Amino acid sequence: MVLGGYVSGSGAALACPDFPLCRGAVIPRLVGPVLPHFLHRVGALTVALVVLLVVWQARHSAAPLRRLALGAAGLVVVQIALGALNITTRVAPPVTVMHLVAATLLFGTLVLLAGLGTAAQGEAAPGRWRQAAVDYLALTKPRIILLLLVTTATTMVVAGGRHLSPALVAFTMLGGAMAAGAANALNMYWDRDVDARMQRTRRRPVPAGRVPPRHALALGLVLAALSVLLFGLLVNRLSAALALGGILFYVFVYTVWLKRLTPQNIVIGGAAGAVPPLVGWAAVTGQVAAPAVLLFAVIFLWTPPHFWALALARRHDYAAAGIPMLPVVAGEARTRREILRYSMALVGVTLLLVPVGGAGPLYLVSALLLGGGFLYLAISLGRESGHRPAMRLFGYSTVYLALIFFALAVDRIV
Numbered sequence: 001m002v003l004g005g006y007v008s009g010s011g012a013a014l015a016c017p018d019f020p021l022c023r024g025a026v027i028p029r030l031v032g033p034v035l036p037h038f039l040h041r042v043g044a045l046t047v048a049l050v051v052l053l054v055v056w057q058a059r060h061s062a063a064p065l066r067r068l069a070l071g072a073a074g075l076v077v078v079q080i081a082l083g084a085l086n087i088t089t090r091v092a093p094p095v096t097v098m099h100l101v102a103a104t105l106l107f108g109t110l111v112l113l114a115g116l117g118t119a120a121q122g123e124a125a126p127g128r129w130r131q132a133a134v135d136y137l138a139l140t141k142p143r144i145i146l147l148l149l150v151t152t153a154t155t156m157v158v159a160g161g162r163h164l165s166p167a168l169v170a171f172t173m174l175g176g177a178m179a180a181g182a183a184n185a186l187n188m189y190w191d192r193d194v195d196a197r198m199q200r201t202r203r204r205p206v207p208a209g210r211v212p213p214r215h216a217l218a219l220g221l222v223l224a225a226l227s228v229l230l231f232g233l234l235v236n237r238l239s240a241a242l243a244l245g246g247i248l249f250y251v252f253v254y255t256v257w258l259k260r261l262t263p264q265n266i267v268i269g270g271a272a273g274a275v276p277p278l279v280g281w282a283a284v285t286g287q288v289a290a291p292a293v294l295l296f297a298v299i300f301l302w303t304p305p306h307f308w309a310l311a312l313a314r315r316h317d318y319a320a321a322g323i324p325m326l327p328v329v330a331g332e333a334r335t336r337r338e339i340l341r342y343s344m345a346l347v348g349v350t351l352l353l354v355p356v357g358g359a360g361p362l363y364l365v366s367a368l369l370l371g372g373g374f375l376y377l378a379i380s381l382g383r384e385s386g387h388r389p390a391m392r393l394f395g396y397s398t399v400y401l402a403l404i405f406f407a408l409a410v411d412r413i414v
Contacts, residue, residue: 346374
């Protein structure tokens with residue numbers, strides 16, 4: 001897949017204008033763009049042979065493993081046919097897209113097959129394959145991905161209006177899902193030790209022993225590569241760079257460096273979760289403008305009260321894991337004050353989208369009502385102690401972020 005992306009991006013897709021031969025030869029003169037193109041074909045043949053071996057090895061395995069192996073073999077045939085069609089159609093965009101989609105499906109099938117084979121150790125117990133599929137999906141934290149995709153899609157609507165390309169939205173959503181999934185899987189790989197010490201996270205696939213750490217690492221790395229490749233080839237280079245920057249910031253700046261070092265971890269690390277609006281805006285316009293920066297600021301300011309509310313409710317859990325969240329280090333009273341301050345700043349920035357971002361009356365009314373609810377819960381949190389007010393704010397904040405972006409998108413269309 002990496003070779004194929006390079007071939008497409010470097011203009012070598014038609015370096016061999018015929019198929020199955022290359023320039024009329026089985027092995028052509030390997031110079032210039034012919035070399036990567038030919039290596040891509042050799043790579044495809046190698047994958048096909050390996051998948052045939054997998055089908056042979058799976059012939060006596062449980063039915064789910066056999067079906068997945070046969071599905072992978074079918075996808076190899078489809079992928080090779082699409083590669084040939086790329087040549088005959090002179091890399092028509094629809095064929096190129098289907099070629100990439102088939103490659104992604106083949107990769108996902110093989111990852112799932114590898115995970116199921118490891119979990120079953122040759123004999124899958126009833127229901128084991130379903131649990132393995134759920135575990136590998138859980139590595140990507142799909143609920144977080146969904147919220148990030150909402151902010152990306154609505155930002156694209158704001159940037160493009162009624163003339164937004166559905167294909168562009170689909171490619172950006174797919175790339176964004178893979179980028180977020182990659183960052184989350186790498187986070188689970190690195191944090192498997194602290195996750196095992198926390199009541200809230202000890203049942204995650206890696207600390208619970210259901211997924212080997214190296215599999216989580218491999219999944220994260222490959223998803224990251226596929227995300228950047230998809231953005232670079234099918235969206236634009238700026239969106240690819242922003243997506244890569246978000247992954248690197250979340251993994252190395254937040255997860256590896258700040259999370260275990262400072263109570264400001266979630267403040268600075270929140271910049272990674274605020275990248276999706278920048279990606280969405282760049283995907284549509286090819287640049288980053290003031291409204292996109294404001295939407296970045298909305299998520300950046302939303303992150304501390306959202307996660308500090310959870311940290312208040314799970315204070316002892318974080319303390320047991322040695323994570324210096326603000327309630328653990330500075331106490332609950334200080335955390336409640338900081339939550340209120342950030343909440344006020346958040347609501348203020350959402351209102352700036354009217355004069356600076358061009359939002360209209362529908363958004364203004366929505367921002368005032370939603371922001372009023374956020375401030376009410378933040379003030380109530382300062383007056384009440386215990387688990388319930390913190391979790392009320394935590395739950396509301398998730399709905400709030402989705403609705404504030406949705407209101408902005410509806411306002412743009414109307």
